[in-house]
Amino acid sequence: MLWLKSSLVAAAAWSMATAQQFDPEFTPTPIEYAVDTLARAPGCSLGDFWRLARTLSGQTEIYFPGETEFDEATTRWSNVGAPIANITVVPAVESDVMKVVRIANNCNIPFLAYNGRHGALTTLGQMEWGIAIDLRALSGVTISADGKTATVKGGTNSKVLIDALWAAGKQAVTGTCECVSYMGPALGGGHGWLQGHHGLIADQWVSAKIVTADGQQRTIDSSSDLWWAVKGAGHNFGIITSVTIKIFPIVETNWAITTLMYTGDKVQALYQAANNYLLKNGTQPVDLINWSYWMNIPPIDPTGPVIEFYIIQEGVTAVDTNYTAPFIALGPISVTNNTGSYRDVSAWVGISLDGPPCQKTGAANPRFPLYLEKYNPSAMGTLYQAFKEGTNSSSPFANSLFMFEGYSMQGVKAIDADSTAFAFREDNLLTAPLVQYTPGSAALDAQAKAFGNQLRDILHAGSGRSQKHTYVNYAYGDESKQEMYGHESWRASRLLTLKDKYDERRVFNFYAPAA
Numbered sequence: 001m002l003w004l005k006s007s008l009v010a011a012a013a014w015s016m017a018t019a020q021q022f023d024p025e026f027t028p029t030p031i032e033y034a035v036d037t038l039a040r041a042p043g044c045s046l047g048d049f050w051r052l053a054r055t056l057s058g059q060t061e062i063y064f065p066g067e068t069e070f071d072e073a074t075t076r077w078s079n080v081g082a083p084i085a086n087i088t089v090v091p092a093v094e095s096d097v098m099k100v101v102r103i104a105n106n107c108n109i110p111f112l113a114y115n116g117r118h119g120a121l122t123t124l125g126q127m128e129w130g131i132a133i134d135l136r137a138l139s140g141v142t143i144s145a146d147g148k149t150a151t152v153k154g155g156t157n158s159k160v161l162i163d164a165l166w167a168a169g170k171q172a173v174t175g176t177c178e179c180v181s182y183m184g185p186a187l188g189g190g191h192g193w194l195q196g197h198h199g200l201i202a203d204q205w206v207s208a209k210i211v212t213a214d215g216q217q218r219t220i221d222s223s224s225d226l227w228w229a230v231k232g233a234g235h236n237f238g239i240i241t242s243v244t245i246k247i248f249p250i251v252e253t254n255w256a257i258t259t260l261m262y263t264g265d266k267v268q269a270l271y272q273a274a275n276n277y278l279l280k281n282g283t284q285p286v287d288l289i290n291w292s293y294w295m296n297i298p299p300i301d302p303t304g305p306v307i308e309f310y311i312i313q314e315g316v317t318a319v320d321t322n323y324t325a326p327f328i329a330l331g332p333i334s335v336t337n338n339t340g341s342y343r344d345v346s347a348w349v350g351i352s353l354d355g356p357p358c359q360k361t362g363a364a365n366p367r368f369p370l371y372l373e374k375y376n377p378s379a380m381g382t383l384y385q386a387f388k389e390g391t392n393s394s395s396p397f398a399n400s401l402f403m404f405e406g407y408s409m410q411g412v413k414a415i416d417a418d419s420t421a422f423a424f425r426e427d428n429l430l431t432a433p434l435v436q437y438t439p440g441s442a443a444l445d446a447q448a449k450a451f452g453n454q455l456r457d458i459l460h461a462g463s464g465r466s467q468k469h470t471y472v473n474y475a476y477g478d479e480s481k482q483e484m485y486g487h488e489s490w491r492a493s494r495l496l497t498l499k500d501k502y503d504e505r506r507v508f509n510f511y512a513p514a515a
């Protein structure tokens with residue numbers, strides 16, 4: 001077992017304080033340092049610790065600061081309010097997740113599941129030390145004999161699942177981005193290309209294996225009171241080591257996209273057209289998806305961000321001209337068409353494995369999400385001006401992106417809104433600025449937060465709503481619990497009751513605490 005390196009066993013009896021007493025020049029090795037860390041954890045009994053550690057499987061790995069593998073396992077996509085770990089454990093089998101949770105509990109050591117490491121909530125920064133439980137080795141997909149379900153291990157990446165199903169002529173609702181885990185988006189509900197047909201990612205679940213705060217591994221399904229909670233507030237209730245999901249035969253192989261690029265003077269007319277011809281109050285055809293991004297591309301327009309508007313259609317080799325004609329009539333700078341299969345769509349919108357958002361570059365990438373029913377064209381005009389000013393060429397935020405995601409909604413709305421912890425099925429659009437910058441000072445972080453909220457507030461004011469609806473998986477970390485989990489009081493009390501029952505000590509509270 002890699003966990004029990006012989007030097008580590010020897011080090012268990014050793015105390016850094018004692019060593020330093022005899023040799024003030026003494027510098028601990030990373031392993032010595034980590035053991036000392038654990039020994040100083042409040043309430044930790046080293047004897048208990050080692051007894052449990054010895055029961056881990058032979059293939060389970062552990063890494064300490066200073067080791068290349070540790071850095072690789074802890075590098076994150078967004079570097080503001082990031083968690084800090086002192087040890088990375090890579091469980092080789094599902095049952096080891098449970099054992100590591102018991103070890104951590106025994107010693108009162110904070111711990112956090114690490115998966116695709118694209119989680120960017122600043123609440124994660126409340127983890128100031130502890131154990132990273134890296135789920136990367138728990139990767140795999142097994143399709144059932146009847147071809148109606150698949151069991152997906154907790155650390156499986158989205159692209160791995162998409163490809164495994166595709167090879168068998170199957171599809172499932174997954175996130176659109178190839179580099180995030182399957183599980184990360186699902187825990188917050190989860191949006192994907194196929195949600196118009198079947199609902200959110202978590203709506204597809206049939207059963208799950210979850211390690212709860214008491215160190216038990218439970219198998220849960222619709223008969224458990226946890227079932228409602230894991231589908232939308234899942235990060236709060238345990239570590240899911242595998243999940244069985246509904247899968248579907250591939251019906252349409254072809255997909256097509258038309259990408260239109262506009263200058264900022266078209267912003268109001270463009271989003272009026274999106275409301276009229278595409279969104280249509282949540283009745284956007286199920287085979288149609290439209291996204292847009294705002295970003296600075298100085299060679300194309302040095303005077304301000306360009307608008308890249310995507311119209312994506314399933315089951316065709318060219319997007320229906322009925323959909324594109326009103327947008328071509330607005331006079332885009334360019335029109336580009338692409339045709340291919342389902343597996344090409346992520347690359348068309350820049351989020352395939354080699355796309356920029358998949359890279360871990362050291363940047364801070366906070367988002368400030370807001371769900372909306374429809375566009376308010378005049379608010380979009382105001383928003384464009386504010387985004388343009390705040391991302392000018394001398395701003396630290398010049399590389400920021402504004403994302404407008406208009407998925408089809410039929411499958412999502414077909415599911416009873418009260419039946420899951422995901423609270424915002426009535427909304428049709430997911431918007432968020434991604435304020436990208438190179439981390440520097442706390443003052444810069446504060447400036448980014450103020451800018452992101454300024455942008456979000458413009459859209460909120462334009463919505464005419466008093467309350468904000470936000471997507472937990474895009475949240476910045478300053479949203480209220482109601483803004484992430486719903487404003488109905490019964491939701492808050494149900495989450496509180498379940499938290500008290502399953503996670504009384506609030507060990508699963510680093511990612512968007514729900515209660």
Ligand SMILES: Cc1cc2nc3c(=O)[nH]c(=O)nc-3n(C[C@H](O)[C@H](O)[C@H](O)COP(=O)(O)OP(=O)(O)OC[C@H]3O[C@@H](n4cnc5c(N)ncnc54)[C@H](O)[C@@H]3O)c2cc1C
Pocket residue numbers: 077112113114115116117118119120124135154155174175176177179180181182183184185186187188189190191192234235238239240241351357358473474511
């Ligand atoms: C480029 C990009 C594209 C995205 N695309 C989509 C999309 O298409 N659809 C969508 O809905 N969202 C999308 N998101 C948002 C995404 O849902 C969140 O960023 C999500 O947290 C990423 O999961 P991760 O596994 O990569 O991140 P991590 O940081 O590894 O995980 C996030 C948190 O999830 C929890 N967690 C992870 N695995 C488990 C587990 N097995 N059991 C219990 N808890 C666990 C932990 O609390 C962890 O802190 C995208 C984000 C980015 C950056």
Ligand SMILES: *[C@@H]1O[C@H](CO)[C@@H](O)[C@H](O)[C@H]1NC(C)=O
Pocket residue numbers: 037065084085086128129130
């Ligand atoms: C955990 O690691 C961090 C960062 O390396 C370090 O500052 C902190 O002292 C460590 N915590 C403990 C308890 O050793």
Ligand SMILES: *[C@@H]1O[C@H](CO)[C@@H](O)[C@H](O)[C@H]1NC(C)=O
Pocket residue numbers: 274275277278279280281282283284285288289290291292404405406407429
């Ligand atoms: C996408 O198209 C739908 C359906 O026409 C429309 O309702 C929605 O507003 C569009 N979304 C975006 C982001 O343009």
Ligand SMILES: *[C@@H]1O[C@H](CO)[C@@H](O)[C@H](O)[C@H]1NC(C)=O
Pocket residue numbers: 281282
């Ligand atoms: C939009 O649809 C919702 C139901 O989903 C309905 O309550 C609302 O009145 C509609 N709005 C308009 C402007 O038609």
Ligand SMILES: *[C@@H]1O[C@H](CO)[C@@H](O)[C@H](O)[C@H]1NC(C)=O
Pocket residue numbers: 258318319320321324325335336337
């Ligand atoms: C792109 O596709 C649209 C819709 O099918 C069509 O109207 C348009 O002429 C095409 N443009 C180019 C440049 O091929």
Ligand SMILES: *[C@@H]1O[C@H](CO)[C@@H](O)[C@H](O)[C@H]1NC(C)=O
Pocket residue numbers: 320322
């Ligand atoms: C496109 O428009 C034509 C003419 O209005 C109509 O006959 C046709 O059904 C439309 N196609 C779609 C897919 O909406």
Ligand SMILES: *[C@@H]1O[C@H](CO)[C@@H](O)[C@H](O)[C@H]1NC(C)=O
Pocket residue numbers: 388389390391392393394395396397
């Ligand atoms: C450029 O951006 C910076 C930082 O966001 C901002 O303070 C400044 O006012 C902007 N300048 C202009 C001319 O808009």
